[in-house]
Each structure stands twice: as C-alpha cells, then as structure tokens.
Amino acid sequence: MEKRRDVFQAIADPTRREIIQLLSRESLNFNSIADHFDATRPTISQHIMILEECGLLIIKKQGREKFCEAKLDKLEEVSTWVQQYSKAWNETIDAMENFLKNKKNGKQK
Amino acid sequence: MANKNEEVFISRIVDAPRELVFQAWTDPEELEKWFAPKGCTIHFSRIEIREGGTFHSVIKNPAYKDCWCIGTYLEIVEPERIVFTMAIADEAGNLVTPAEAGMDPAWPTETTVTVTFGAMGDKTAFTLHQTVNETLAKHTGAYPSWLEMLDILEASLNK
Structure with a gap:
C-alpha cells in the first residue's frame, strides 16, 4: 500500500500531534523531543521522519545536533x-x- | 477570531418569527431566492425537502465556474431544526472526488450542516454549524485532530 504523506496523516497520531505542539513553541533537537515521551528514541525518530515527509517540520543541522522546526x-x-x-x-x-x-x-x- | 471549536459556527438573532425562517429553509421557491453567497444565485435541478430527501443544486457566479452540489436531508424537525449533508458534484449529479476537484485526496468535500431555529417572541435565535462528514472523518482518521491542530496554529500565531 502506498504510504500517505499529507497533513491528515501527519496529525492522525496523538504522539505526532504532541510533537507539533512542542515545536510550535520552540525548535528542539531530537533528544529534547524524545525526553517528553515514554516511547523509545527510534519510535520518536520515526514520528519525526513522518512529520518531515508530510511537510509539517524541517530538520536543520547545527553542528553535530539536528534541530526540528515546525512548519505550520x-x-x-x-x-x-x-x-x-x-x-x-x-x-x-x-x-x-x-x-x-x-x-x-x-x-x- | 475564529470560534474555539473552529468548525464553521454562525449564531444570529434574526428579525423574523421562527416559523418564517423555517419556511425560508424548507420552501424550494423561497430557497432559490436567497440560498447563495453574495453575488451568486442558486438553482435546484432537484430538491425534495423531507427526511431522506435529496437535492442537486448549482450555484452560479459570473466570475467563477458553476458550482454543483448534492446533498441529503437527514433531519427536518418543524420548526426548530434541519440537518443536511453537502458535497461537491458535477452537472449530472455525480459526486466529484477531491482529487478531481484539484484538491488533496484526503480533503473533506463532504460536510454536514445543522441549522437550528429557537423561538424568541417575534424573533429567531438562529444557529448554523458545519462539520466534516462523520463517515469521512472516520475514513481519514484525522478528525477531530484537525480542531486540536487549529488551536495550536492559532496559539502560535498569537504569541
């Protein structure tokens, strides 16, 4: 099945909605985002990737760190x-x- | 600013008794005289105003293409409440998918409209509420997440 990558897919998951909510206040790196959740880091990374593919956030490299910025x-x-x-x-x-x-x-x- | 519940919600005191307002919504001849946005006219090629009845309408505006619409009356409670669905259609009365209309395939083109008429002496407490069709909402799985996300958007715009 073809993966859906649109705004609806992005916000269909509660964890992803929470990530957007966090990022709407400030840009955060991967670790800071993961710290807000009980889920494992790979799981959170996966959600971040989906959000990026859906166009809801962009990932910016700053030195060795990757920051996520919400695109609303x-x-x-x-x-x-x-x-x-x-x-x-x-x-x-x-x-x-x-x-x-x-x-x-x-x-x- | 938009309503907290971010779906379309309109509330007005209308200067006419509710029987007359209800009639304006349920008499096809009366509906054709007003039921369109500014600068537009509406014509029904079919309309059966009863529960389970359907309509097929076209809204015309000199500046745009004709906009065909189909829908079904779900509830008609005289003189207090009407619920109907609306969806984009073509001239033959077939449903037009969002993709065909040039929109995101998941875009909600089917909506449910609820209008209520409350008695206030010789005036009417009128409300109109439009929501994404529930069946479709379940299908996309993204609603009411929408509303939540709109709150976030609004909060971020206001900061």
Whole structure:
C-alpha cells in the first residue's frame, strides 16, 4: 500500500500531534523531543521522519545536533478551508435576512 | 477570531418569527431566492425537502465556474431544526472526488450542516454549524485532530 504523506496523516497520531505542539513553541533537537515521551528514541525518530515527509517540520543541522522546526503552513490550509466556508455562510445568512426583511415589508405595504 | 471549536459556527438573532425562517429553509421557491453567497444565485435541478430527501443544486457566479452540489436531508424537525449533508458534484449529479476537484485526496468535500431555529417572541435565535462528514472523518482518521491542530496554529500565531 502506498504510504500517505499529507497533513491528515501527519496529525492522525496523538504522539505526532504532541510533537507539533512542542515545536510550535520552540525548535528542539531530537533528544529534547524524545525526553517528553515514554516511547523509545527510534519510535520518536520515526514520528519525526513522518512529520518531515508530510511537510509539517524541517530538520536543520547545527553542528553535530539536528534541530526540528515546525512548519505550520500546512495547518493553515485547514484554517483557510474553515474561513472560506464561514465567509460564504455569513454572506448566505445575510441574504436570508434580506429576503425575510423584504418579505415582511412587502406584506405591510 | 475564529470560534474555539473552529468548525464553521454562525449564531444570529434574526428579525423574523421562527416559523418564517423555517419556511425560508424548507420552501424550494423561497430557497432559490436567497440560498447563495453574495453575488451568486442558486438553482435546484432537484430538491425534495423531507427526511431522506435529496437535492442537486448549482450555484452560479459570473466570475467563477458553476458550482454543483448534492446533498441529503437527514433531519427536518418543524420548526426548530434541519440537518443536511453537502458535497461537491458535477452537472449530472455525480459526486466529484477531491482529487478531481484539484484538491488533496484526503480533503473533506463532504460536510454536514445543522441549522437550528429557537423561538424568541417575534424573533429567531438562529444557529448554523458545519462539520466534516462523520463517515469521512472516520475514513481519514484525522478528525477531530484537525480542531486540536487549529488551536495550536492559532496559539502560535498569537504569541
């Protein structure tokens, strides 16, 4: 089966969500991330790799250390989706209110 | 700023009794007069407003392609509540997959909309709530993780 590598896959796992949450506050190296979890380091590394493949974080080398930095643009796609729908619905409900107002005024005349 | 629950949620006091607001949502002729965003018009090529009934609509805007949509009425409780699904479709009424619409294959194009009408004398306490379709949410396994992630995004943007 082809591996899914998209924002949905990235955030489908609770550990990965927690990693993103940690990184949204500050960039961290692999060890600091692993320290937050009971899981083994290879497991956490695996999650970090998946997040990188999904485009949710980038890994930067600083000397001998590897730092992870969150890339939240992908999540903004989700936010944009919500905002677009909200805007369209608000305009639609404006139209409903106008319709009801005109109907009411029409009756009074 | 967006609602805490980050799905689409609209709440308004509408200056009309709820029977009239409910009618505006359940009379196809009335719906065609207003049920579209600004600058758009809507036409139903099929609409059966009853529980289990379906619709096929097109929203037209001079600046964009026609936007076809299909859906099913899940609940109609007069005069207080309507629940229906919405999904992107083509002119023939076939579901259009997100990939065909040029979106991420996991993108939620199917949504459930709940509208409620609360009695407030000669006014109506109106709410509209749109969520990702539950079946689809289970399929992608990524919801409500979405909402959680949006909170994180919002917090990081506000810091």
